[in-house]
Amino acid sequence: MSRKFNFCAGPAALPEAVLKQARDEMLDWQGKGLSVMEMSHRSDEFVSIANKAEADLRDLLKIPANYKVLFMQGGASSQFAMVPLNLGGKGGTANYINTGIWGKKAIQEAERYMPVHLAGSSAEVNGLSRVPRQFEIQTSTDAAYLHYTSNETIGGLEFDYLPTSDVPLVCDMSSDILSVPTDINQFGLIYAGAQKNIGPAGLTLVIVRDDLLDQAKAEIPTMFSYKVCAENASMYNTPPTFALYLSGLVFDWLKNDVGGLEKMADINQRKAAKLYAAIDANDFYSNPVALENRSIMNVPFRLADASLDKLFLAKADDAGLLNLAGHRSVGGMRASIYNAVPEAAVDALIEFMNDFAKTRG
Amino acid sequence: MSRKFNFCAGPAALPEAVLKQARDEMLDWQGKGLSVMEMSHRSDEFVSIANKAEADLRDLLKIPANYKVLFMQGGASSQFAMVPLNLGGKGGTANYINTGIWGKKAIQEAERYMPVHLAGSSAEVNGLSRVPRQFEIQTSTDAAYLHYTSNETIGGLEFDYLPTSDVPLVCDMSSDILSVPTDINQFGLIYAGAQKNIGPAGLTLVIVRDDLLDQAKAEIPTMFSYKVCAENASMYNTPPTFALYLSGLVFDWLKNDVGGLEKMADINQRKAAKLYAAIDANDFYSNPVALENRSIMNVPFRLADASLDKLFLAKADDAGLLNLAGHRSVGGMRASIYNAVPEAAVDALIEFMNDFAKTRG
Incomplete structure (x- = not known):
């Protein structure tokens, strides 16, 4: 077995310690004679796993x-409908x-359920994209909520501040949740697909303020209701138990191996800073985002000569640096450097990039 | 490590061979240097896994x-809304x-979206429950579809025939899919939560006839649309990749280790027959279902002296026979003997039951 460095945007790398524990417990969880996958979600054993996951989070x-902390299914794409259906x-x-x-x-799906007002947009300034500044955000007078995406996984564009508003703030935090400490009190609702910084695909995390549980539209499917999910402690029906167990192992790793979110943020900022520095230091590479909005999780970059893209990816693959292709909608390269991507992976990538630029660039 | 016999109604036992393969591949799938959980769902590797799973199924x-074969999320409980939203x-x-x-x-959720006509019901005859016979089923003149539950997991009540109707037949097959061969042509739509005979919780299987993809209600959430799911080969967004991989291993096990559904049906019928025979042979135990509708997957039974229930469960647990408690809504006992529960488990249970009745009954 030889593990490689995995820069996939999601489903993304998981901590090796987590995978090892899951492997070791796969056939027999803590001497109980069965896999976590084979447990009733209502068993004492599984309820203890779920409770510890929530407590650690x-x-x-x-x-x-x-x-309320809700463990749901369907990814952020389901939240695109759940948000207007629950809050509208x-x-x-x-x-x-x-x-x-x-x-x-998110907007396109919301438009199917409510009138949508565009309160702000990213823009290009001197060829670099940036998020709107606080003073540029204009909510409508009858706003039910204000929704934003804290980190755009594809564009590599991340908010460097927390937008404030006098209506509940709703955030798609799929690709940067748990990367830095977050002041939850500023939000009405946060959601995140698990498959970047939480665990395997198939679990969706929702954090919602109590007072927002009572304003759902009548036509909401029962399984889309935050209130039903909250009243049933995320067990209205069978939750994705194994994905929840693995996410719990990730939370435990973050807390006890890493030492918490301040420490995780330090590591993440160091990883991102050195990768952007390597890009900026070399004319062969470029990143299209304004300095203050560069994502610390997803680092898109382009080669000066796009005809070398395929060679770059093939050589990177040979060097054990996987999944560096940009999203199919934008092309180029992208290194996703989530929590579970070790600093050594970033160091290896920088060394490879410098070498590639020198020999091929 | 010592594996026990697990009679859980779901999430249920998985084939040991599947768990072992998943364990062995957990950190490194086929020399690729990463876990299946860490792969992009659009990578060649994962697409090959998904395609093989579908082909084997x-x-x-x-x-x-x-x-169309669709791999969705949210369990049968989400299908309760998806069916009227897609077909109404x-x-x-x-x-x-x-x-x-x-x-x-299923009815309660459908009533939120469409008028519902009760076309037939189970009944008690001489103290034994049975499903309605074909001649008792009366559809309304404007029926959009006819929905039934082929096997009621809690009641242990299974259809012994395939209801026919001149409208599309929709079946919740969550707890008996893949237990016997099925003539798919008789159905408009079949759905099943994975966590009994397919794989881990968090995946939902839908099999739908092409011509039913174009009759959705306007308000359907995009992620609930069978059509959108079909047009995107179950990858409109990130699917629950690890659950799909494990389900693929189960399909491969059914095909190649067991030898197909005819052989699986033989084993299942043998397991069920001997367990019901043991119940019938002993006055200490009883099953409340008419002979022809006894489930071959879920075998509920009662002790003649309910005050011994707790002792029975404790002793069974000591004997390595797990999760025999009946559903919390009905009490008593229930042995779920899905595909992955080996015949040896049923033999051990029967021996235990006979011994318990002799010494305590």
């Missing part, structure tokens, strides 16, 4: 008591900030 | 070319046969 993010029952307009492909998808 | 169930766009009435708790839940 609450601890990591310092989630206040008046917020009292009428009003859905306000969205559009900073890229995911924000746009 | 099509082969096992002899699924005709005019049926042309108006008409949703027809349901109610044979237990799951059928009733």
